[in-house]
Amino acid sequence: MKIGVIGTKGGWSSEKLADTVADKTGEERVLIGMEDVRLDLPSGNAYYNGHNLRDFDALIIKKIGSRYSPDLLDRLEVLRYLQERGLKIFSSAYSILRVLDRLSCTISLQLADIPMPPTTITESVDQALVAMAEYGEAVFKPLYTSKARGMFILKDGPEARKAIEAYKAENPIMYIQKTIELGDLDLGIAFLGGEYLTTYARCKTNGAWNTTTESGGKYRSYEPSPDIIELARKAQSRFNLDFTCVDVAITDDGPFVFEVSAFGGFRGIQETSGIDAAARYVEYVMEKCR
Structure with a gap:
C-alpha cells in the first residue's frame, strides 16, 4: 500500500507520521511539501519529486504549510481536485477547508449551539x-x-x-x-474517525496569558468528565475530520470550545498517555483503503 504524507519537513508530527507510514506499509517514505507540488490540469496529474500523487493509494494531510495563511486554502484546492478525481485523502480537503479559517470554524460551531466565549x-x-x-x-x-x-x-x-x-x-x-478566566490549563481532546481517543492538558508555567507550547506551556495527562468529552464530540462531528483535537477551556461558567483543529498534534498525546497516535492514524487509514 502506497501512502504519502502531506506535511512540513522538520515538523515533529509530520516527520513522525512519515516514519510511521513507511514502517507500517514497508514502502518508500514520502513526505510531501505542497510548495513543491505541480498540478497539471490537462492530464489531471500532480507531481512531487518524481512521484505522481495519483499513483498513491492515499494521502494523509498532517500540515498544509508551516504557517497558517489564506494561501493554504489554494493548496487545499489542489488536493480537492485530486480527491474529486478519486484519490483518497485523510482528512478530506473539504473538511479541512471548513476549519482552517477561524471564522468559518466558529460560525459552524455557533450554528450547532456549541458554547464558546463571547x-x-x-x-x-x-x-x-x-x-x-x-x-x-x-x-x-x-x-x-x-x-x-x-x-x-x-x-x-x-x-x-x-x-x-x-x-x-x-x-x-x-x-x-x-477574555475568560482559564485557570492554569486548557484541554486538547483527540478523536480518530469520530471516536474519542484521549485527552491531554496544556498547562501554563510562566505566567503567560495562553497555554501554548510556544509560550512555555507544558503537557500533562487529564481525565475529563463524560459531559466534556460529549461536548467535544459534538463539536468535531460538524466537520467530518478523520483526526482532530478539540480545544476546550474549563471555566466557572462551564466548558467553552475554542476551536476544532484542522490537523491535531501527536506530541501531547504521546507524552501524556503513551498512545502512539501516528500509528493509530496510519492503521485507520490502511483499514479505510482496503
Missing part, C-alpha cells in the same frame, strides 16, 4: 470599540493562525482605538473574543 466579528473600528466597552478585555485573533501567533490582549480604555486601528491595518476582518 465573540465579535467586524471590519469597523467603531464597532470593535463597542465590543471592547462590553467585554472590558478581549483577545484579538487572526483568522489564520495557530499556537496563539499574532494574537494579543487589549483592555478597554483611551488607547484602545489606536491599538485597534493598527491591528485592522493587518487584519481587515477582526475576530475579537472576550
